[in-house]
Amino acid sequence: MLEFIVNPNSRCGRGRKIWNQVEQKLKEQGVEYGLHMTSAPGDAEGFARQLTGCRGEEGRKPCIIAVLGGDGTLNEVIQGLTLKQPVTIGYIQCGSGNDFARGMKLESNPMKMLERILHPKHYRVVDYGIAATGLYPAAYRRFAVSAGIGWDAAICHNLLDSAAKRFLNKVHMGKLAYFVIGLKQWALAKPAQGTLVLDGARKIKLKNMLFLSAHNLKYEGGGFMFGPKADPEDGLLELCVMENMSKLKMVPAVLSAKFGRHGIFRGVHFYRCREARVHMDRPLAVHADGESCGHQQDFAVTCQKKKLRFIV
């Protein structure tokens, strides 16, 4: 059975428009499907948990979960999967950032992507990350794209309740929201001190760190290639750290990440690892796939190898 999880409010209502077209096509083709329409944050996670639970909803075992929404909705679905049975995910992008679809090079036309979901030919089995925050007990959040601490996470927190994002999405200028809020959070950003431990073995001092992001896929922030070598099939995360540089210098460094060229700036460091632990001298914003994980002093990421099967 094909089960759809749909966020009608993605990109200020674009989700509903695309769903209407998808539904029409499904009816025309006589496809049997289930529909789970979200009405609030957290719903998509609950639906995914129900659909993949031990007994499933009334014992049903879905073959394919098709997600229609943005990166936030997809993240909720991944967070909700019990992974007790094999599950295949089809994803129709309709968010404002779309970093998952960009990183996976998915078809951007919703109707063409629907065709692929209805008649799958190619699959990719990919890794996902887990972000752990706090200490005893830690809270866990899966991520498909990236998780981070510092400036990039502060932008995500701000975007989640931003009237500017809602307005700009309505006038089809959603990308500008990332720029405007990025600039505001840049002005507010204060460097912090901390330590980073890679795979339990290599200890690195973080001096005047502005942000650290851990990537399963290359892009975040609506197309910034902060993890240019991230590969979702290698069982590793690529970490990008910006530290020990003036805030003024941070501007060209971030802008050049659009082309994955930020590595040329002194103060930009990359690491590849299975697991990383960060301890900061004060709480900083933390995100996983753009979803808020609060403000934290302790933040850890691990990579779970080849666990999610996607239709591509």
Ligand SMILES: Nc1ncnc2c1ncn2[C@@H]1O[C@H](COP(=O)(O)OP(=O)(O)OP(=O)(O)O)[C@@H](O)[C@H]1O
């Ligand atoms: N029906 C709903 N109404 C309001 N918010 C919802 C609803 N369903 C899901 N959400 C929440 O909306 C947030 C954003 O949704 P989504 O990611 O689909 O779209 P977006 O923000 O436009 O795209 P992107 O994440 O790519 O920027 C998610 O964090 C999700 O928890």
